Amino acid sequence: MSALAALIRRDIKIALRVGGGALIGVLFFLTVTVLMPFAVGPDLALLSRLGPAILWLGALLASLLTLDRLFTADHEDGSLDLIVMSRTPLELACAAKALAHWIAAGLPLIIATPVLGLLLNLDGTATLAVGATLLAGTPALTFTGMIGAALAVTLHRGGLLLAVLVLPLSIPVLIFGVAASQAAISGSLPFGTPFSILCALSLASLVIGPFAAAASLRHGLD
Amino acid sequence: MSALAALIRRDIKIALRVGGGALIGVLFFLTVTVLMPFAVGPDLALLSRLGPAILWLGALLASLLTLDRLFTADHEDGSLDLIVMSRTPLELACAAKALAHWIAAGLPLIIATPVLGLLLNLDGTATLAVGATLLAGTPALTFTGMIGAALAVTLHRGGLLLAVLVLPLSIPVLIFGVAASQAAISGSLPFGTPFSILCALSLASLVIGPFAAAASLRHGLD
Amino acid sequence: MRLSGRNLKCVRGGREVFSSLDLSATAGEALAVTGPNGAGKTSLLRVLAGLLVPAEGSMALEGGDAELSLPEQAHYLGHRDALKPALSVVENLSFWREFLGGETEDAGRCLAAVALDHAAHLPAAYLSAGQRRRLSIARLLSVRRPVWLLDEPTSALDAAGQALFVGLMRDHLASGGLIVAATHLPLGIDARDLRMGGAA
Amino acid sequence: MRLSGRNLKCVRGGREVFSSLDLSATAGEALAVTGPNGAGKTSLLRVLAGLLVPAEGSMALEGGDAELSLPEQAHYLGHRDALKPALSVVENLSFWREFLGGETEDAGRCLAAVALDHAAHLPAAYLSAGQRRRLSIARLLSVRRPVWLLDEPTSALDAAGQALFVGLMRDHLASGGLIVAATHLPLGIDARDLRMGGAA
Amino acid sequence: MSLGPYASFIVTSYALVAAVVLLLIVWIIADYRRQQAHLKEIEASGITRRSGRSAADIR
Amino acid sequence: MTLTDLANPTKFLALTARILPWLAGVTAILLAIGLYQSAMAPDDYQQGATVKIMFIHVPNAWLSMFVWGVMSVAALGTLVWRHPLADVAAKAAAPIGAAFTFLALVTGSLWGRPMWGTYWEWDARLTSVLILFLMYLGLMALWRAVEDPSRAARAAAVLTLVGAINIPIIKFSVDWWNTLHQPASVLRMGGSTLDKAFLWPLLVMAIAFSLLFITLHLAAMRNEILRRRVRSLQMMQANRVAFTSEVGTGSRDGNASQEIGAA
């Protein structure tokens, strides 16, 4: 237990210290959100209609892109070798790293959502709905993304290959996240159904992610 | 001259060889484009209206994200030290690296545009317009992105920091790129004006980028 | 305690690096793995550390903790030093001390043992090559593990550092540990030689 | 030809590493920079290579090519070996040969000189530590530069590799080159000692 | 057999399937030839397999 | 001929060399029969002649999922039993599966235009197939990205197993969400609801395409085995030269690995 706590504490400390992985994720989120109106054109009604979609896309990209170095950084400096050798089961160590990443990079996104909602002309309910779906859905993004991050170590390749491998897996999360937000906003469709699917996806990924990541790390080191 | 040619050849070779940076960039582009309808909803009319914006955003993200390792990879293995020490002016070497990156990662995006246009229900003119604006605009993305890539070396941080630094610089390119495409599609506005601004932006970045990048590299090594 | 490997074979990148290799070392004994560049010394250590899966053969630690595997009872000191530049020297050491767990030693005392205590609060990014190596060695001291797997441990160390490290290895052997070290230079302690063949 | 540095001072991370350091070496002469870990040997080499800006002082290469700066006439061999894992051994070497330019030597011959010719078409990712070092040394041979700045060049080399490298350094000195090498081990050639102070 | 107003769609889909399947077949055959050529080339340089049989002999 | 015999690459090559011509022949004959029957099939009272697209669309769609299933089994073989032939099977299947998926997408689109009035619609069935296609491409990129085949195999195996989640989603998407695409009428609980006049040609075509897959897959596996044999011989070449070079001391029996192909 104390080993996992130490790992989580270290990862959060590093994320907050070096130029702030957390801060940078939020900045990226902000920039993508600000960029959208430029791309879409300054039509406020359209914007607030697209609002949840834009926020979810921004969060998806931001959390995937920060994931990229989740394991490669540890691989390059040799830490990963020691983590694999240690007495802590590798699955738990992977889960701990993902959790630390979510705390340092996922939570700040959710905290920033209300501010961005203002920029996109979303009202209170809509912002709340997006925030709630993000809270339920971003763990799924982190924990499926972790699989890609582990593969990136095996492949000696980070960045885009990772994104390509992981994006298809995160599409369902995106679909249900946006669907739940839209349902809450329009009020005509039930919010519960997509939201509970979203939670189910998160729970499933909480189990599958660490196992798949540990398997790929164990077979991939050399 | 032959030194620069060697540098360009090496960078392209590495991009094509290791899992094909080029191929992966295109796949990322494809995936992001496929992602959009999920977020926005399956409304074909809306999609084809947003089409150019989506393609431009996808190209922007794909080309920025591949840029991330433009200098850090060379820094980590010590190549950058030797490049800085060499007899080739650093500005030219930077420009050569950016050119190689554009050839390996930018051009394939443009080639893939027609296929993606089909998915987004764009007609022939629209696809052609987006392709032309991408051809004129992506060099600007690469050459301004290079500045961020150089700063990322100095700051020992890749990935997102780069995106955050560079996205604001690329907003004008995005605006005029989308504007020109929309003009060509709707036919009501002149295509020439935003397009020539786009070309001007590209030309300016061709000059400013290498100088800024070289300056930041020269002062940033240690 | 006895570390033994039988009939080990290692394949990397589709090429056989070594095969039918036997080795054994008992408590208090050091094994110096020598051989030309590319002979497979590093590969052997990584096999013992459980980081490479051998294509054939098996290894075991008899007389160790029966509940733990060989890698879980071993320290591995490789070319890459598992240090985070953003953390300070003492933070780096404390993390590994807590994460590796088991019988631990005070972090400050370990730093003093490698003469790095004066730099305890410096970021690890500021360390010179030899200082980084000393910090890695402090990791070996901070958590007790019976088996030390060392890959060219003395590289980058100055004369004082090497003398100090020889003393630490002696202490480890005296307390019943065992050492397998890949090296091109004399280790400075009594060690049995395991010579590996192969080309540069 | 004469390499000289006057009153050099280097500050890293806000701390002074060395100051008022003078050095000089003439053609055919080797300078061995020694000193404990953290004394500033690597920092001095990086200052000479133009990769660190000295806080005070200046250095020059008298009698060299007047059009070129000191770094442009120097080879730097550091801890990081400037190899791309994706390219083969010969592709790596050929790239540096073409990029660095000037008087060049055939790539195949350089590989043969460090006994790596048999591995010419292997990806560099597959090389062992010593093989990588040999490939870096081949770079020094492939392009002629009068000044060699070497940071612990013999680490990771086996006995045969060290002997070979000593021969190469001798040849370089004999042909009028000069060498500044940071090292903890005897270099194997006649060299003037530049001892740097400082703590571990 | 009349294909009705959408003949072009039907013909295109059948033609595309035929084209892609043919492409696969051609690619596989070409790949086979290439590997055989490689094996012959290596054989000519005097390397043989452990079993002592010819490398290109696959029976 | 036991399973362990099959696992030996040389035996595998010998066996497939004997079987392949026959397989190819049977495939060709069945394809011809299937095509003839499809041509002779009556027009549908709703869909007219476009129903003929079904005879190629449906087999391709089925195979796109079936091939992923084959790769998943191979992935288990790689991870659990570390069997080299499983690596070969997985790698050889990917491009063929991608081709079938591509064809399912294209023929579906071409059918969609007359039926639904659009080539493409973002509904659950179509999109999940598109995701399948993307994952095939990702997998192929992954195989290309890694030089060492056994390393690539392990990474690809993990990804294949994770991606297998998509297969039930494709299959049941029409039941879970209401989509444009029609629900299963052949492979469904409680028997087929399709008219016999369409069912027979469809079944023949489906069998013919499955045989086509088996034929192509075996041939591609042979190529892959040969490719690895070439690789290991090239490695041997490099090693042997190394062995004779003077710097090396000690001895080594300069042969290549246990890898597939070296046998």
Ligand code: HEM
């Ligand atoms: C790009 C568009 C399309 C895709 C990706 C697609 C995909 C698929 C897939 C994956 C299956 C196998 C499902 C299963 O076994 O349950 C299937 C079956 C089928 N598709 Fe499509 N389809 C597309 C368009 C169409 C269109 C336009 C039609 C006709 C209106 C159509 C008619 C059918 C039929 C009749 C079946 C057989 C269902 C059964 O009997 O089980 N598809 N399609």
Ligand SMILES: Nc1ncnc2c1ncn2[C@@H]1O[C@H](COP(=O)(O)OP(=O)(O)OP(=O)(O)O)[C@@H](O)[C@H]1O
């Ligand atoms: N990037 C850096 N930033 C700040 N300080 C640094 C940096 N690198 C090294 N230092 C400090 O500068 C001093 C000299 O380091 P240097 O690497 O030059 O030593 P060295 O003589 O090469 O030591 P070694 O024998 O261990 O290689 C050390 O005290 C170190 O802490």
Ligand SMILES: Nc1ncnc2c1ncn2[C@@H]1O[C@H](COP(=O)(O)OP(=O)(O)OP(=O)(O)O)[C@@H](O)[C@H]1O
């Ligand atoms: N990642 C790898 N993939 C494939 N082959 C490798 C890899 N690493 C090393 N090799 C090969 O394995 C062989 C043994 O390498 P290893 O690193 O074990 O040698 P070593 O004895 O430690 O050499 P050195 O003294 O140079 O450190 C070498 O021939 C090398 O080419």
Ligand SMILES: [Mg+2]
């Ligand atoms: Mg080694």
Ligand SMILES: [Mg+2]
């Ligand atoms: Mg040093």
